[in-house]
Amino acid sequence: MQINKLSLQNFRNYSEQEIAFAPDCNVIVGENAQGKTNLLEAIGYLSCGRSARARKDSELISFGRSECALRGEIFSRNRSFLVEIFLSAGKRRKMSINQVSAKRASDLSAVLGTVFFCPEDLLLIRDGAAARRRFMDRALCQLRPRYEAALSEYTRAYEHKTRILRDSEEYPGLLDTLPEFNERMARSGAVLIYYRARFCERLKEYALIAHRECSGGREELSLSYETVRTVTDPFAPPDTVYSQLQQHQAEHDRAERMARMCLSGPHKDDISVCIGGVAARAFSSQGQTRTAALAFKLAERDIFKELTGEAPLLLLDDVLSELDPRRQEYVLNRISGGQVFITCCEEDRLGTLLGGKVLHVSEGSVR
Ligand code: ATP
Numbered sequence: 001m002q003i004n005k006l007s008l009q010n011f012r013n014y015s016e017q018e019i020a021f022a023p024d025c026n027v028i029v030g031e032n033a034q035g036k037t038n039l040l041e042a043i044g045y046l047s048c049g050r051s052a053r054a055r056k057d058s059e060l061i062s063f064g065r066s067e068c069a070l071r072g073e074i075f076s077r078n079r080s081f082l083v084e085i086f087l088s089a090g091k092r093r094k095m096s097i098n099q100v101s102a103k104r105a106s107d108l109s110a111v112l113g114t115v116f117f118c119p120e121d122l123l124l125i126r127d128g129a130a131a132r133r134r135f136m137d138r139a140l141c142q143l144r145p146r147y148e149a150a151l152s153e154y155t156r157a158y159e160h161k162t163r164i165l166r167d168s169e170e171y172p173g174l175l176d177t178l179p180e181f182n183e184r185m186a187r188s189g190a191v192l193i194y195y196r197a198r199f200c201e202r203l204k205e206y207a208l209i210a211h212r213e214c215s216g217g218r219e220e221l222s223l224s225y226e227t228v229r230t231v232t233d234p235f236a237p238p239d240t241v242y243s244q245l246q247q248h249q250a251e252h253d254r255a256e257r258m259a260r261m262c263l264s265g266p267h268k269d270d271i272s273v274c275i276g277g278v279a280a281r282a283f284s285s286q287g288q289t290r291t292a293a294l295a296f297k298l299a300e301r302d303i304f305k306e307l308t309g310e311a312p313l314l315l316l317d318d319v320l321s322e323l324d325p326r327r328q329e330y331v332l333n334r335i336s337g338g339q340v341f342i343t344c345c346e347e348d349r350l351g352t353l354l355g356g357k358v359l360h361v362s363e364g365s366v367r
């Protein structure tokens with residue numbers, strides 16, 4: 001799959017821009033604060049209807065404007081697609097594919113897939129569990145429409161339940177509605193666990209290989225999916241997992257009411273990672289956890305390829321400059337066979353090493 005053309009109107013610091021991309025490697029060069037990351041953000045948004053860094057869509061609209069538009073000409077599944085997205089402050093966004101209205105982000109993902117990799121991702125193994133959940137969520141939302149639907153249902157119910165528990169001191173009557181939200185969380189939570197367990201199984205395989213290669217065969221990476229304690233087998237059918245989640249909720253009902261916090265459910269899931277048999281978060285060196293993070297990201301791309309038959313776009317934001325020469329070389333050797341976007345500040349060694357098309361970005365305009 002590839003994006004051949006991107007047009008932006010009032011997106012971040014781009015007022016009006018049209019860019020043609022090379023089918024293989026695109027090197028985006030420019031000084032700080034010129035719009036390199038914004039460009040990757042726009043491509044990412046076209047693939048999953050959300051930004052890797054903005055909290056609200058309205059942040060994407062240029063300062064002083066009330067609307068923005070993104071258009072991508074995409075070639076995937078042996079066909080051409082025109083994906084259009086209009087954002088307007090205070091209104092629902094409009095999305096369409098080949099002029100047909102698209103309701104959900106998963107409609108976009110069916111056309112375009114991206115793997116985004118930025119320097120913060122190098123902390124993926126060291127960070128708290130939330131970072132690893134975000135990693136799973138971002139990948140699975142693109143790969144599985146049912147996952148995306150379950151995640152938004154779960155998040156809605158979770159937020160509602162959290163508000164009920166928080167406000168229950170003032171309004172005890174609210175607690176009568178808890179069973180309804182528990183039911184919704186257990187139902188959608190079982191779907192999340194179903195997909196996460198299978199995703200981690202593949203991740204385990206691919207990341208092991210990537211980590212081994214990148215560490216020169218010296219280190220073994222192992223990982224396991226960790227979810228709610230009562231779920232004895234996350235691969236069990238969702239109905240079984242559903243009752244096990246309900247059991248956990250029942251056991252924690254009293255504690256939740258006392259703490260006024262939502263303590264039960266897969267919103268606390270994690271992936272535990274070991275390098276050379278020891279817990280990576282506690283014992284591994286910075287270089288080891290960075291290598292493992294790199295292995296996770298490359299594995300995400302491999303899983304994508306396996307499940308969809310096409311390589312997703314790889315968006316590398318400033319990440320190569322953060323890697324030592326050996327890891328840089330490793331990444332560069334692995335990225336062929338798909339469309340890649342790489343940002344860097346100078347058209348130095350990397351730019352020339354990679355070949356491909358060089359795009360110069362300056363003050364929200366691409367040359
Ligand atoms: P760096 O090399 O430092 O990472 P960059 O080229 O990746 O820089 P971007 O993150 O793309 O830079 O941001 C470029 C500029 O866009 C910033 O100066 C920022 O202030 C500006 N910007 C961000 N959001 C908006 C917006 N909604 N409207 C207008 N400008 C914005």
Ligand code: MG
Binds near residue numbers: 318
């Ligand atoms: Mg940047």
